Amino acid sequence: MVSDHIVKSFDDELNQLVSKIAEMGGLAERQLADSITALSRRDEELANSVIEQDARLDILEEDIDAHVIRMLALRQPQALDLRAVIVALKISAELERAGDYAKNVAKRALTLMQTPTVGPAANTIVRMGTIVGGMISNVIDAYLHADTIKAKEVRARDHDVDQIHTSLFRELLTYMMEDPRNITACTHLLFIAKNIERIGDHVTNIAENVHFLVSGENIAEDRPKSDFSSSTIVAVEDKAK
Amino acid sequence: MAQALRISETLENAPVKAKASKVQVFYGAKQALTDIDLEIPQNHVTALIGPSGCGKSTFLRCINRMNDIIDGCRVEGDITIDGVNIYGPGQDVVQLRARVGMVFQKPNPFPKSIYENVAYGPRIHGMAANKKQLDDIVIDSLTRAGLIDEVKDRLDAPGTSLSGGQQQRLCIARAIAVKPEMILMDEPCSALDPIATARIEELIDELRNNFTIVIVTHSMQQAARVSQRTAFFHMGVLVETGATEQIFTNPKDTRTQAYITGRIG
Numbered sequence: 001m002v003s004d005h006i007v008k009s010f011d012d013e014l015n016q017l018v019s020k021i022a023e024m025g026g027l028a029e030r031q032l033a034d035s036i037t038a039l040s041r042r043d044e045e046l047a048n049s050v051i052e053q054d055a056r057l058d059i060l061e062e063d064i065d066a067h068v069i070r071m072l073a074l075r076q077p078q079a080l081d082l083r084a085v086i087v088a089l090k091i092s093a094e095l096e097r098a099g100d101y102a103k104n105v106a107k108r109a110l111t112l113m114q115t116p117t118v119g120p121a122a123n124t125i126v127r128m129g130t131i132v133g134g135m136i137s138n139v140i141d142a143y144l145h146a147d148t149i150k151a152k153e154v155r156a157r158d159h160d161v162d163q164i165h166t167s168l169f170r171e172l173l174t175y176m177m178e179d180p181r182n183i184t185a186c187t188h189l190l191f192i193a194k195n196i197e198r199i200g201d202h203v204t205n206i207a208e209n210v211h212f213l214v215s216g217e218n219i220a221e222d223r224p225k226s227d228f229s230s231s232t233i234v235a236v237e238d239k240a241k
Numbered sequence: 242m243a244q245a246l247r248i249s250e251t252l253e254n255a256p257v258k259a260k261a262s263k264v265q266v267f268y269g270a271k272q273a274l275t276d277i278d279l280e281i282p283q284n285h286v287t288a289l290i291g292p293s294g295c296g297k298s299t300f301l302r303c304i305n306r307m308n309d310i311i312d313g314c315r316v317e318g319d320i321t322i323d324g325v326n327i328y329g330p331g332q333d334v335v336q337l338r339a340r341v342g343m344v345f346q347k348p349n350p351f352p353k354s355i356y357e358n359v360a361y362g363p364r365i366h367g368m369a370a371n372k373k374q375l376d377d378i379v380i381d382s383l384t385r386a387g388l389i390d391e392v393k394d395r396l397d398a399p400g401t402s403l404s405g406g407q408q409q410r411l412c413i414a415r416a417i418a419v420k421p422e423m424i425l426m427d428e429p430c431s432a433l434d435p436i437a438t439a440r441i442e443e444l445i446d447e448l449r450n451n452f453t454i455v456i457v458t459h460s461m462q463q464a465a466r467v468s469q470r471t472a473f474f475h476m477g478v479l480v481e482t483g484a485t486e487q488i489f490t491n492p493k494d495t496r497t498q499a500y501i502t503g504r505i506g
Contacts, residue, residue, distance in 0.1 A: 006443050007439055007442050008443060008446070070486055073486065074465040074485065074486060075466060076462050
């Protein structure tokens with residue numbers, strides 16, 4: 001980014017912080033991908049492994065917390081360095097939360113394995129998961145390369161996730177109206193969709209943090225909001241058509 | 242956390258280079274230090290912090306018996322280096338000061354050439370058999386002090402012709418030329434600008450691979466940046482000592498807390 005510090009160990013500590021974030025990002029991305037594969041393939045073993053692996057993200061977050069506190073106390077970072085340290089703290093919290101959602105997807109995948117399949121909703125969830133997984137990967141790239149353009153692209157991508165979530169919401173409501181026996185599975189699928197949508201929101205926050213890290217300013221323009229699931233009503237007539 | 246653990250583990254496992262036991266110092270009737278017990282870990286930087294008059298410089302000067310030259314100063318208790326009491330009978334003070342070098346607040350190069358400033362110590366201690374060996378010591382010391390690139394073409398220039406930061410690094414080169422085991426630094430950066438200060442701090446970080454360093458500093462931030470172990474002195478008493486990270490994130494004593502957060506001074 002900029003030239004090295006006169007005190008080399010300061011650079012070492014900053015670089016370690018960046019690698020830890022990269023490691024967390026990679027892990028969170030894999031956790032999400034695995035949870036969705038577990039869902040679509042009804043893979044119990046994989047779902048259990050996701051649930052277990054979440055602890056690794058928690059440990060990494062604690063590690064980053066301690067690293068940041070140490071750097072704030074001992075290095076007194078300023079300007080770009082101060083932003084780097086604060087942003088690392090915030091990003092690690094977002095990734096930890098993203099991991100929690102992936103773990104919840106895996107838990108619900110285990111539950112769904114005991115119910116019959118409902119329509120093609122799982123395919124839509126796979127598509128959503130692929131987009132959000134790509135967003136995690138891209139936002140970590142943007143972070144590692146201080147790339148604000150890429151960060152903005154990631155943020156814009158969340159629009160697609162929101163749209164899929166809204167349409168999936170309608171779809172699942174319809175299945176439930178068609179046959180009450182679908183309600184259990186559809187409710188879990190709704191939560192899964194919501195979890196993935198929330199991961200997208202956390203990734204968006206990371207993108208905004210990357211922008212702040214590089215420029216020192218918050219992203220000015222408002223993000224288009226496309227998640228209308230909270231105001232969606234599927235009327236009974238819809239079903240009749 | 243891994244990083245933090247690593248540092249505190251190396252601290253725990255570090256051999257004790259110097260150890261003060263029940264050290265008391267009096268200037269005439271006035272007691273300056275009371276019952277100081279402190280272990281200095283080898284190949285680490287120990288920072289002594291505390292408000293003016295707390296006794297931190299007095300303690301530093303006990304470690305190479307610099308207080309001996311002050312009239313009316315009396316030191317009680319033991320300070321051992323590698324287990325040997327430096328205040329014990331038969332201790333050669335000149336030899337001790339070669340083992341325990343000192344760098345002062347204001348850079349104080351001799352009114353001689355850069356070369357002579359560094360060569361002086363090794364010459365009087367008979368460390369070089371010939372000119373070539375002496376040259377090697379001078380070049381090596383200036384290299385370790387991170388000064389060689391700036392002075393290699395003008396070793397004959399007066400030491401005082403250098404900038405403040407360069408003079409201080411020259412004094413560090415002079416101190417390490419006699420191959421000491423410990424280096425005591427008394428406010429080594431207080432006369433320097435932030436960039437020269439950062440250079441010295443980087444140098445201290447490198448030097449600890451080969452030396453045990455004790456530094457007195459008014460700047461708590463500097464103590465946090467350069468040291469692995471911090472000792473907080475207040476009114477002639479050693480209030481708290483611990484891993485620097487612990488002292489600056491979670492001090493145990495309320496006086497330490499008050500001092501490092503700017504509530505007493």
